Amino acid sequence: AQKITQTQPGMFVQEKEAVTLDCTYDTSDPSYGLFWYKQPSSGEMIFLIYQGSYDQQNATEGRYSLNFQKARKSANLVISASQLGDSAMYFCAMREGSGGSNYKLTFGKGTLLTVNP
Amino acid sequence: DSGVTQTPKHLITATGQRVTLRCSPRSGDLSVYWYQQSLDQGLQFLIQYYNGEERAKGNILERFSAQQFPDLHSELNLSSLELGDSALYFCASSVAGEGITDTQYFGPGTRLTVL
Numbered sequence: 001a002q003k004i005t006q007t008q009p010g011m012f013v014q015e016k017e018a019v020t021l022d023c024t025y026d027t028s029d030p031s032y033g034l035f036w037y038k039q040p041s042s043g044e045m046i047f048l049i050y051q052g053s054y055d056q057q058n059a060t061e062g063r064y065s066l067n068f069q070k071a072r073k074s075a076n077l078v079i080s081a082s083q084l085g086d087s088a089m090y091f092c093a094m095r096e097g098s099g100g101s102n103y104k105l106t107f108g109k110g111t112l113l114t115v116n117p
Numbered sequence: 118d119s120g121v122t123q124t125p126k127h128l129i130t131a132t133g134q135r136v137t138l139r140c141s142p143r144s145g146d147l148s149v150y151w152y153q154q155s156l157d158q159g160l161q162f163l164i165q166y167y168n169g170e171e172r173a174k175g176n177i178l179e180r181f182s183a184q185q186f187p188d189l190h191s192e193l194n195l196s197s198l199e200l201g202d203s204a205l206y207f208c209a210s211s212v213a214g215e216g217i218t219d220t221q222y223f224g225p226g227t228r229l230t231v232l
Contacts, residue, residue, distance in 0.1 A: 031217055032217055033217035033218055033219075035220065035221075037223070042225075043205060043225065043226050043228065044119075044223065044224075044225045044226060045207060045209075045223035045226070046119070046223075047119070047220060047221075047222055047223070050218070050220060052217055052218060053217065091160065093160075095216075095217055095219070096217070097216065097217045103150075103165050103172060103173040103214065103215055104150070104162035104165065104173065104175060105150075105152075105160075105162065105209075105221055106162075107159060107160040108159075109159050110159070
């Protein structure tokens, strides 16, 4: 079973509008971290935001926020006031806290976001 | 700029050849990770080093090997290259090498093309 599921292969948004990118995860580990990365067409992977399983509040970093719903096992990325430079592939990733997976990130397949002027 | 450097940026080679990819972690980071990104497999973890020692292995082929040197830079060696090895290879680094809050910062990647 996939540990990270991103159901939206592609999303379109108008400049200055908000957009939500979906991510659901699967783990039985009570301790885990969720990460979002941005990959522009140039190829680099840019860390955006982090949410820990024990965090009581949703994470925010500038225009990025995380809608964390633990019971639903979802960690959706919200980008407010979209800019043309936000056009990129976005990856959700998880790092589990114990067992054999506490060293690596497990990635979803990504969502390609296109911001229209 | 994440502070992780990778060289070369692009590499074009032939089947059967051997190449070496180099990575320098962010200042202060002790752990280095290697990932492979391909269209069919997505992003896959290959191997992790922490302070010079191998810590974990993922989906790394026997034809691939890596090491981390005393100055903490790392090299990924790919040998007997096949067409299917064409991919974007990322190096990432982090401070602790474990734990849910230990953020991995990625380098710009090396795009390998095997002809």
